[in-house]
Structures are given as structure tokens and as C-alpha cells.
Amino acid sequence: MLYRRAARMVKCLTCGHVGPVWMWKALLFFAAIAIADQLLDVIFKKSSVQPAAHSIFSSPDAQGPSLGSCQPHTHIMFLKTHKTASSTVLNMLYRFGEERNLSFALPVRYQLGYPLPFKATMVKGYRGPRAVEFHIMAHHMRFNKPEVEKVMPADTFYFSIVRNPISLAESAFAYFKSVAPAFHKAKTLGEFADNPMKFYDPNITYNFLTRNLLWFDFGMDHNAKFSVEEAQRAVATIRQTFKLVLLSEYFDQSMILLRHALCWPLDAVVSFSLNARQQKPSGFGGMSGSWVSKAAAVAGVKVTGGHSLTKTPESQSLTEEQRDKLQQWNTFDWYLYQAFNQTFWDEIHKFGLAEMEQEVALLRILREDLARVCLRDGGKPVEAQQIRDKSIRPFQSGPVKILGYELQPGLDNRTRTSCLRMIMPELQYKDLLDAKQFPRAQTVQQGKQTSTRMRKDSH
Numbered sequence: 001m002l003y004r005r006a007a008r009m010v011k012c013l014t015c016g017h018v019g020p021v022w023m024w025k026a027l028l029f030f031a032a033i034a035i036a037d038q039l040l041d042v043i044f045k046k047s048s049v050q051p052a053a054h055s056i057f058s059s060p061d062a063q064g065p066s067l068g069s070c071q072p073h074t075h076i077m078f079l080k081t082h083k084t085a086s087s088t089v090l091n092m093l094y095r096f097g098e099e100r101n102l103s104f105a106l107p108v109r110y111q112l113g114y115p116l117p118f119k120a121t122m123v124k125g126y127r128g129p130r131a132v133e134f135h136i137m138a139h140h141m142r143f144n145k146p147e148v149e150k151v152m153p154a155d156t157f158y159f160s161i162v163r164n165p166i167s168l169a170e171s172a173f174a175y176f177k178s179v180a181p182a183f184h185k186a187k188t189l190g191e192f193a194d195n196p197m198k199f200y201d202p203n204i205t206y207n208f209l210t211r212n213l214l215w216f217d218f219g220m221d222h223n224a225k226f227s228v229e230e231a232q233r234a235v236a237t238i239r240q241t242f243k244l245v246l247l248s249e250y251f252d253q254s255m256i257l258l259r260h261a262l263c264w265p266l267d268a269v270v271s272f273s274l275n276a277r278q279q280k281p282s283g284f285g286g287m288s289g290s291w292v293s294k295a296a297a298v299a300g301v302k303v304t305g306g307h308s309l310t311k312t313p314e315s316q317s318l319t320e321e322q323r324d325k326l327q328q329w330n331t332f333d334w335y336l337y338q339a340f341n342q343t344f345w346d347e348i349h350k351f352g353l354a355e356m357e358q359e360v361a362l363l364r365i366l367r368e369d370l371a372r373v374c375l376r377d378g379g380k381p382v383e384a385q386q387i388r389d390k391s392i393r394p395f396q397s398g399p400v401k402i403l404g405y406e407l408q409p410g411l412d413n414r415t416r417t418s419c420l421r422m423i424m425p426e427l428q429y430k431d432l433l434d435a436k437q438f439p440r441a442q443t444v445q446q447g448k449q450t451s452t453r454m455r456k457d458s459h
């Protein structure tokens, strides 16, 4: 098994851009990982039924390769865009902040006023410009820099995540069909793509979900007439604020870039895919055994390094022409995506392709180990109603089924807590943090008052 795993890694490495010069280094490297990995296995087996799994949460291996003498960033603003695996990123920020008692700029309800442009007064506990120290701001908002700056310290690190607008539209169509009238009226995304103007009225609320949604989330006019100059100017503005823009399609590579930018340990950026929608099973061979790669993967997103998720039924039914039309329809988003795709790959090349492959491999090993320890059935995602512990059932949105996980039974308390945090759906986790941060407030009451419409949008 050990050998297979190392061999798989090396195969994956050589199928990439790495020349034979790296082969020996790579082999040695993976041998080292494999041994470390085996050691972990031994530790678990020794402790028999109940793995001493907190060791995995605090082991030096989980820290990843040293980042030198940098200080971890603790002032962070994450613009949580829609349908981009941002719930998974949010979970990591929650865990990092909770473990270190950092304070969150929490919404009064579940979102920071979305879809209205963000205002500082939407943050719970806000008492005037920089009057209270907030460390992390990460809930859905329509970005509005001057107002964010009233809340967050001057040295805040801003980052976000984007995704190919066509796959984003597929995901948005599945999640928001019942919320956005323009989608609701179309039978399929293909029909919508054929002639969006037939369905789209910009004056109807929630139709913003159907056009240039990224552009909208970044706070810009998503209905503006496209011009390259306008798009260039806007992207330049975004760059001034956001030091890192990640790609959902390359989630693991993104996490490595993020951890280096933030000076965070490896285990802080390991996660299971949250808020994933159920994919219709179809004849795909490559994914066979490993559910872990599902837990690892991002809903509807192609995962690099050999795993390739099924295409959604919608994408299979979109014609080339419809894809082109969707691209034109989301022309600002397409511009944005191309611009940050370019930057992303520049960053990866600066980082070093081989170094990136190595850290991504470590990340995946750690994730697989955590999945084995924490998750029932090795991390097979399950439908919400089948999750016995009702408190960790994910919120459901529209006709698609949002999957969740079950914890391995019989974990010791400390491990259970750590594992639970990794799979806790975002609404529940937000309530928990809220209760910690505002112990005397009636936080539970507040949560219950949230309108269903807004809750729907939070995904």
C-alpha cells in the first residue's frame, strides 16, 4: 500500500511538467512522506480502536514544511464569492480563528447585508471606525471597500476565490433556480443560454444571481455595457485591494499559495469539501475507489492531479454554442476570470512547479489521513436526512441535495471536537462562534429569525 501510494504520487509528478532532473529528488521526497505516513498509520494501529487522533491535529507533520520566521497573519478579509467552494474556505477561517480566540466580523444574521452593498453597521458589535478589533471577516457580502475599511485593521490581508463563469453558471442554475426568476422561467440552463434576454429583467430582485455574479460580489455594476477599458480599470482596482485571488478549479494549489501568503501551518488549510451538491452518478471510471477524493474535491469542479469529477448533467447538455453564449452573457466575469487565472499561474510559476506538486501531495496525504480518522465510511458524503446527528445536517437550497458527512463513531472527546469542526456546516458554525463571541446576547433567537430567502442565498 505504501509503495502504491508513493508510486501514484511519482506517476502524477512525472505526468506533469517535471523533468527527469527532479525525479530523484521527487522519489526521495515521496519515500520520506511514505515513511512518515506509515508512521502515522502505526501510531493509529497501536492505539487500536480509538485512534489517538488528536496526535494528527497537533503532530509536526500536520504543520507542513517550515515557512521560516514569518508571523502568521491574523487580520484577514475573505470576500466569499458565490458557488466557488468558498464555504470550504470559510470553514478553514472559522477553525483557525476559533482555535486562536480571534474575533470575527459576524453578520447580525447570516450575511453581511447581501445583496445590498456592505455597510460597517451590518457587523455585529461594530462601534464606529476601528473602535473594536476584528480579526476575520469572511461572510457573503457585496464588496464595498470604504465600509470594510471601517471595520478591519489597516494591515488586513484581503483575498478571494473565483471560478470559470460557465461552471459557476451551472452551479448557480442548480442552486438558485427557485430564487432567481430569470433561471426559474428557463427549463434548462441551455435554454437560458440560448437567449438570456428572453428571461432576464435586470429590475427584478435576485436576477443578479444569473449574470456576472462574481462582478456583482466584487461590488461592481454587473449590468454595465462591456468595454475592455472599463473591465481593465475594475480589475486593476480589485488588484489594489486583493493580494491573492484563488481558483476553485485548482483548490489545493490555491490552499498552498494561501498558506504561504498567510504564513499558516499546513493543517490550517486542510479541509473536506463542504456544501457540495449531489452529482448524478454516471459511467466514469477514474474515480473508482476513493471517496476521500470526493470529500477532498470541490462540488462540480475538476480536480487536478488525476481525479476528475463527473461533469454535471447540465454541462453535458450544453452545446458549444450555448457555452459561448453563456461566456458572452457573463462577459465581465469572463474577463475577471481570465485576468486572475493569468495571475494565479504566474504565482504558481514563481512558487515553483515542483515545490507546488510536493506541497499539494502533502496536503492530500494529510487530508486522507484526517478523513480516515474523522469520517464514517472513509468520508463518503451522505444526504442530509441520513445524517444521524441533526445538528450537523447541512442547510438545503433549492432542488439539489446538499451533502454532508458523518463522524466516525467512538472518537475521544478532543478528536471528536476537532473532527466535528471540519464538517460543521457553515450556518451551525456561525451560530456557535456567535454564541462564543457574544455570550450574553440572545444569539440563538437571532438565528431563528433569519428569513428563509436570505438563508437560501447564503449558499
Ligand SMILES: *[C@@H]1O[C@H](CO)[C@@H](O)[C@H](O)[C@H]1NC(C)=O
Binding pocket: 099, 100, 101
Ligand atoms: C482561548 O480562550 C480560552 C478560554 O478563555 C482559553 O482557555 C484558551 O487558552 C485560549 N486560547 C488561546 C490560543 O489563546
Ligand SMILES: *[C@@H]1O[C@H](CO)[C@@H](O)[C@H](O)[C@H]1NC(C)=O
Binding pocket: 201, 202, 203
Ligand atoms: C428597469 O428600471 C429602469 C428604471 O426604473 C427603467 O428605465 C428600465 O426600463 C427598466 N428595465 C426593464 C427591462 O424593465
Ligand SMILES: *[C@@H]1O[C@H](CO)[C@@H](O)[C@H](O)[C@H]1NC(C)=O
Binding pocket: 337, 338, 341, 342, 345
Ligand atoms: C489559464 O491560464 C493557463 C496558463 O497560462 C492557460 O493555459 C489557460 O488557458 C488559462 N485559462 C483561461 C480560461 O484563461
Ligand SMILES: *[C@@H]1O[C@H](CO)[C@@H](O)[C@H](O)[C@H]1NC(C)=O
Binding pocket: 413
Ligand atoms: C465529553 O464531552 C461531553 C460534552 O461535551 C461531556 O459531557 C463529557 O463529560 C466529556 N467526556 C469526557 C470523557 O471528557
